[in-house]
Amino acid sequence: MQTVFVTGMGAISSLGVSVEQTYEALIEKRSGIGKCKQIQTVHTDIPVGEVSLSNDELRALLKVSAEKFSRTTLLGLVAAQEALDSAGVKKDKNLKTAVITGTTVSGLDRSEHFFHHFLLDNRAGDISNLLHHECGTTTQDIADYFGFHDYISTISTACSSSANAIALGSRLIAAGVVDRVLCGGEDALSNFTINGFNSMKILDRELCRPFDKTRSGLNIGEGAAFLVLESKKVAEEREKEPIARLSGWGNRCDAYHQTASSPEGRGPLQAMKEALTRAGITPQDIGYINVHGTGTPNNDITEARALITLFGEKVPPFSSTKLYTGHTLGAAGAIESVISLLSMQHNTLFPTFNFRQAIEEAQLKPITSVTKVENIKHLLTNSFGFGGNDTSLIFSKE
Amino acid sequence: MNIFINGIGSVLPDCGPDENGIYHAEKPKYREYIPPMVARRMGRETKMAVVAALRALKEANNPEVEAIITGTGLGAMSQTKQFMNSLLENNETMLNPASFIHSTPNTMSSAIAHSLQCNGYNATYSQRELSFEVALSDAILLLKSESYTTALVGGSDEYIQELEPLSKLINLPKHLSFGEGASYFVLSPHRTELSIELVDLATDFSNINAQQLLEKTIEKNNIDTDDISSIFVTHSDVDLSHFSHAEIVRMHPLVGFSLTASAHALHHAVAHLRKKDGTVAVVNKGLRGETAIMILTSL
Amino acid sequence: MRKLMDTLKQEIIEEMHLEDMEIEDIEDEMPLFVEGLGLDSIDALSMIVILEKKHGVKLENPDEGKDIMHSVKTLAEYITQQQA
CATH class of the missing domain: 3.40.47.10 (Thiolase/Chalcone synthase)
Structure with a gap:
């Protein structure tokens, strides 16, 4: 390969x-x-x-x-x-x-x-x-x-x-x-x-x-x-310095409903797991997640549950950047890949800056201010769609 | 690694064109395949896809599916049309979201996944006349490079009346008209009694001559020109004069024109090889010059 | 009330694409969602459209209308009450 x-x-x-x-x-x-x-x-x-x-x-x-x-x-x-x-x-x-x-x-x-x-x-x-x-x-x-x-x-x-x-x-x-x-x-x-x-x-x-x-x-x-x-x-x-390495992907179908995610976020969870397996890393290796985080009641709670199932108490720093760009539908995965790669290049996480109160059940708090970090070795970006088409990508530093 | 087609299923035109020259697909008893409460919101392209997929799986003895991949040229046309008309008629207010929700092209693959309760790989492709072939090439890549063992791949498109004026624009010859249908295939690296081998799939987007690509492809696979017994052709204008020994099967008079006609051609080719041993080719040429060749052989 | 309930049943059959059903198949007090008729969250949105478009009754979201949309009878009672 x-x-x-x-x-x-x-x-x-x-x-x-x-x-x-x-x-x-x-x-x-x-x-x-x-x-x-x-x-x-x-x-x-x-x-x-x-x-x-x-x-x-x-x-x-x-x-x-x-x-x-x-x-x-x-x-x-x-x-x-x-x-x-x-x-x-x-x-x-x-x-x-x-x-x-x-x-x-x-x-x-x-x-x-x-x-x-x-x-x-x-x-x-x-x-x-x-x-x-x-x-x-x-x-x-x-x-x-x-x-x-x-x-x-x-x-x-x-x-x-x-x-x-x-x-x-x-x-x-x-x-x-x-x-x-x-x-x-x-x-x-x-x-x-x-x-x-x-x-x-x-x-x-x-x-x-x-x-x-x-x-x-x-x-x-x-x-x-x-x-x-x-x-x-x-x-x-051609002696081109790479921006990153694409190290893993996961593609799963929630197979639950045309628009709503399964309550436990089955498809999202499996997609993230599959990407980690392909990248050959553990959940703890992930330094940042650009979540799908659309802001709909259904997406965010089910994605939160999947994150908690996968990462337990130690969910990595994460944010949704859809409050910057809006949900750009088919383009979202690529736009958020670029945003994630910018985070990797500049060692800077971009915030969900209007976040106030955590979802009661999940108690997950995204990054809320522009945050400098030491070194992101691996990051994950999620994209979920109608029809339960759930995909996760992992980018890694060389 | 060899790739085998272990099951085929279709919903295809079965009785020639109607008075307007349109090839309508057969109308299966959908309720035997899809619960009515589920089927009620599906466009015909999705219902046909689910039935074709279930038929293909049944033939292959219902293996566990790891990937579902659909090629569709125009996706869920009737649902798209319905929502668009509704928003225009109602001046963007009080719209029923049901048709919007089912208007995305991936409705077919996801409906099949839902029907099978399959959480595996799921994808949908559109690439004009090669929509089915790019879906098929994804399936082949999964089997060859990602150690998947069973992929369900197919093509589906429905006809809606609004397409008719398009026939002039895309220069369909006069005697050819629109068709519709769905064909699905169970692919695996494991051979069964029903297996037909998919020897190769070649695609080219550079407006290559179709006959030239066919010659190149068989040469690559060490097959002689004379060994090709039949060639299934989706587009009638393709010159195949170098293959004078082969029987040429024109698909248009059987299934009409649709952007996934090559899936139906593959169905016919597999069915043919099950009756008569040999090596056959499927030739598909798009209107912007994109070309695809599939080579199949009986075992 | 009888007439309104039959009208609602017809509208539900049409708007929800229950093509194989007749008015008689939907009982007045039968639950419309999940068990009973088996409608889902997308139908709840379609129901809001029926109420607004055909009966001039506004509902902001399906959650608010859970009890109202329980059965054809509860729907008819709500419409009558709103229009009074």
């Missing part, structure tokens, strides 16, 4: 259009949650984590022609470009390069447009918009843009999509199938998802309060993040 290194990363979210801007917002405790500007919706009172750039501004940034890509693809391209630049890589004929992305919304903004017109008149509506509905189109557009055609794949496991994309990327390198992977995920805000979560009555009208006794729901966000993964061999040959 090849050792898998992270050699580049890129991110765009309501915190900013680059990893650097993301880091600044995190240490300044500046949340990206605010009023919705880009989407036409009657729900103007619902706060969201929106990328500040319009589609036109994103196109200008990327120098691409008008109308060609969905917003989801545009977000993905920005983050993917940054990841490739930070890794210092381009298309290389001698290295097999895969593009793996996770998305759940994909081109819904475009299909919404189609259905809107189709509903009014079944001969109207530009049917080409519906083509973007297919999740793989987003990945194909990104792969075409950079010219990577060795392997392309798209994972759509709801809110764990991009975590699974990163896991698959690492498996392809570990098995020697490819040398390098551009992997991550992207999801744009859409009327569909805002209304969907609103109809489920799990959107907080204020800033979300992950792991807090008074939590009452999530804030939905948008964004994209990408990692460049390379085999140790490839990275060493």
Whole structure:
């Protein structure tokens, strides 16, 4: 098995259009949650984590022609470009390069447009918009843009999509199938998802309060993040200092309910355990956990129970950063991987800064202020989704 | 390591196209497979997937499943459409969340996991016409590199009326029209009496000529051109003139066009090999040039 | 009251996609959730939509409505009381 290194990363979210801007917002405790500007919706009172750039501004940034890509693809391209630049890589004929992305919304903004017109008149509506509905189109557009055609794949496991994309990327390198992977995920805000979560009555009208006794729901966000993964061999040959090593992944299905977690957090627990086993470490080795922590009553209590079952009295320092970015759905796993890697790089943990009171039953307290730590050797990041698709990733210092 | 297909199950078009040329899948007695209270919120793509999966497992003597992987081009289209229309009609207020909750593409894999009470690996892939193949390649990787021993992998897509105008846009030849269905497979490194060997899966995203990729793939596996007895083709425009000895089976007249038609082609290929020994290929070509080859052999 | 209860049953059958059921299959005092009819938390959200959309009665969340949504009878009583 090849050792898998992270050699580049890129991110765009309501915190900013680059990893650097993301880091600044995190240490300044500046949340990206605010009023919705880009989407036409009657729900103007619902706060969201929106990328500040319009589609036109994103196109200008990327120098691409008008109308060609969905917003989801545009977000993905920005983050993917940054990841490739930070890794210092381009298309290389001698290295097999895969593009793996996770998305759940994909081109819904475009299909919404189609259905809107189709509903009014079944001969109207530009049917080409519906083509973007297919999740793989987003990945194909990104792969075409950079010219990577060795392997392309798209994972759509709801809110764990991009975590699974990163896991698959690492498996392809570990098995020697490819040398390098551009992997991550992207999801744009859409009327569909805002209304969907609103109809489920799990959107907080204020800033979300992950792991807090008074939590009452999530804030939905948008964004994209990408990692460049390379085999140790490839990275060493070009003398590239890795950011981290991807040392473990776990993918389990809760198999309990389409949206609610099992009371004991069976899927989350098994996913975390599996990741630890693959990484060959014990729970005590984990120096930080970026929890899924959406702020919904159901997620946080079941995730808390799983953490307590796994770590007992010694739950490692943890935080949810969804009060910064909002829940970016399919992109969440990748964005939170980047945030976790920033913690590792800077020996700094980013807080769930509005936390006040612990959930009575669990009594778990996240990090509440920007915290300097000595050395994080291993960290864990959780991503759980609809359908009980639960995934955990472990990153380690070399 | 050799990979074997030890069980197949499908819900496929069984009686040719309707008056509009659409290939509708058979309508199994769903209540024999899925409790009605569970089935009531599922779109057809999910119901078909669960039935196909259960049929495949039954054939393989119901082994314990360690991984469930689905490829789907368009996911839960009818649920997506239902929620979208509802939000437009009701001006975003008073919406029933049931269709939203079941609109994510991973509904199929998770419904199968729920039905089997399987906490194992679970994933869903969409990659246009190669949606099934990228799902299959994940399963193969799990078996070969992660020591999994049983993976359930399949493809499912449903037809909804709104897709019809798309046929012009994606340049479907006139005589071809949309189809739907689900096909699932039980994969294992362990051989059984029913086993058909999946010799290789090759994918290419660089707009390679399909015949060229087929030739490359059989050469890699030390198979002669003349040894390929049948070729199952999802896209009619593929040139296979170098394989003059092989019987060419066009899948379109059997199952119509869908983004997971290659899963159905694989089903037909396995069924064929169970009746008649030999080595066959499945050739799938997407509209943006993506190409996949599967090579199968009887034992 | 009788008419309102039958209307509610019809609405439940439609909104909850209980396609194979008839009005007669739902008894007035039968528990709607878990045991009884076997509805779940997603149905509870659908029920709130029925109450608001068809009967102009607002419920903020399912927890608050646990007793109200116990059976068709309790629902009908609550609607009548609210509309009075």
